[in-house]
Amino acid sequence: MNQKKIVYRYISGTVLLFLIVLSIYGFLIEPYDIEIHHIWIKDPYLSRILGGKIVLHLSDLHIGTFGPREQKVLEISTSLKPDIIFMTGDYVPWQGDYEPALHFLSRLKAKTGIWAVMGDYDYSNSRKSCLFCHEKGSEKPTQRHSVRFLRDNIDTLKLAEGSINIAGIDINKRWPGDSRLLSRLNKSKLPAILLSHNPLTFDSINGDLKLLMLAGDTHGGQIALPSWFFRILGYRKNASYSHGLFERNGNKLFVTRGIGISHLPVRIFRKPEISVLHFTP
Numbered sequence: 001m002n003q004k005k006i007v008y009r010y011i012s013g014t015v016l017l018f019l020i021v022l023s024i025y026g027f028l029i030e031p032y033d034i035e036i037h038h039i040w041i042k043d044p045y046l047s048r049i050l051g052g053k054i055v056l057h058l059s060d061l062h063i064g065t066f067g068p069r070e071q072k073v074l075e076i077s078t079s080l081k082p083d084i085i086f087m088t089g090d091y092v093p094w095q096g097d098y099e100p101a102l103h104f105l106s107r108l109k110a111k112t113g114i115w116a117v118m119g120d121y122d123y124s125n126s127r128k129s130c131l132f133c134h135e136k137g138s139e140k141p142t143q144r145h146s147v148r149f150l151r152d153n154i155d156t157l158k159l160a161e162g163s164i165n166i167a168g169i170d171i172n173k174r175w176p177g178d179s180r181l182l183s184r185l186n187k188s189k190l191p192a193i194l195l196s197h198n199p200l201t202f203d204s205i206n207g208d209l210k211l212l213m214l215a216g217d218t219h220g221g222q223i224a225l226p227s228w229f230f231r232i233l234g235y236r237k238n239a240s241y242s243h244g245l246f247e248r249n250g251n252k253l254f255v256t257r258g259i260g261i262s263h264l265p266v267r268i269f270r271k272p273e274i275s276v277l278h279f280t281p
Contacts, residue, residue: 026223026268031261032069034076037273039245039254040280045191046212047279049162053083056110057275059197059216060090060258062121066100069272073259074107076274085110087147088216089119089171089197090260091132098128105132105145114147115155117168119197119217121262150195152181156188165192169201185209199241199255207249218242220257220270243270 056077063070077085085108091101108114123129133149135142148155150168157164165188167181185192192211196202199215220243221230230238246253259272 022268026266030267030269030271031265032072033271034069034072034259035271035273036076036080036276037256038276038278040278041212041245041252041254042280043191043212043252044281045210046164046193047281049159049164049191050084050277050279051161051281053112054080055277055279056080056082056085057088057214057254057256057277058085058259059088059256060119060219060260060262061101061104062090062093062260062262063101063104064093064096066103069259070100070104073274074104077108080274080276082110083112085114086166086193086195086214087114087116088195088214088256089117090121090216090258090262091119092121092124093262094121095124098125098131102131102144105147108145108147112159113157115166115168115195116147116149117151117195117197118149118171120171123171154181154184156190163190165190167192167194169194169196171197182209185211198237199253200237202241202246202248202251202253205249205251207251210250211252213251213253215241215253215255216258218255218257219261219267222261222264222267222270224269 092098118129118132122132131142133142134140151170154165154167157166165185167185186208192209194211194213196213196215197217199217201215202213205211205213218238218241221238227239227242241253241255243255243257256275257270257273261267
């Protein structure tokens with residue numbers, strides 16, 4: 001065998017081994033390796049009220065069955081002893097069973113409260129989506145969990161340190177949805193946190209609001225690929241706001257990589273995360 005064939009086989013074998021190892025890691029290891037991701041957000045208004053408090057951001061759980069990953073998320077969340085939890089949608093698989101997600105929410109706890117919005121997957125079975133907020137076959141508020149779902153509305157959270165507005169954009173409506181929501185946020189003059197499943201909502205936020213928006217939906221791309229690749233595929237949200245902290249005109253956006261997976265059950269260098277938000281002056 002000549003030298004060129006030996007080199008070719010060596011390189012081919014190395015590449016094949018690398019792809020096998022990468023596939024094992026991406027399909028079997030990283031999707032379950034949940035990271036606690038600490039984010040420091042510089043905001044003098046929010047830091048005055050939320051500074052020193054433990055604030056978690058969870059998103060995109062896509063719970064098909066209540067298994068080890070969901071149990072681990074609950075264990076980590078409980079160990080962090082959160083004051084507040086914010087959630088930004090996609091708790092179920094597409095047209096999947098809603099019961100495991102409802103069970104998960106029933107076990108999620110925070111000292112002050114939990115606020116959430118729904119994602120497009122949560123509306124994939126419109127009748128079952130009602131179970132997030134209401135008792136089955138009734139308009140009575142659900143007693144299964146303590147999560148407060150916001151659908152184009154605002155809660156004002158009053159704490160000893162001051163008050164903040166917590167608002168939620170409903171993914172089931174085309175942004176800007178109910179324009180009165182923006183008007184109310186603008187008129188109140190209170191610091192505000194806006195929950196939205198889709199990070200592209202941020203493009204419609206003007207500079208007068210000076211708010212923090214939390215979003216998910218992108219999964220960080222699930223695979224570490226350049227933004228131009230996602231742009232070619234037509235995934236504008238991943239191309240513009242794959243994950244991390246963004247700022248424009250005084251408004252801030254944090255996009256979490258989320259926890260679950262969709263389409264392909266793989267994550268490569270985009271670990272699932274529980275985000276811990278820290279507010280500094």
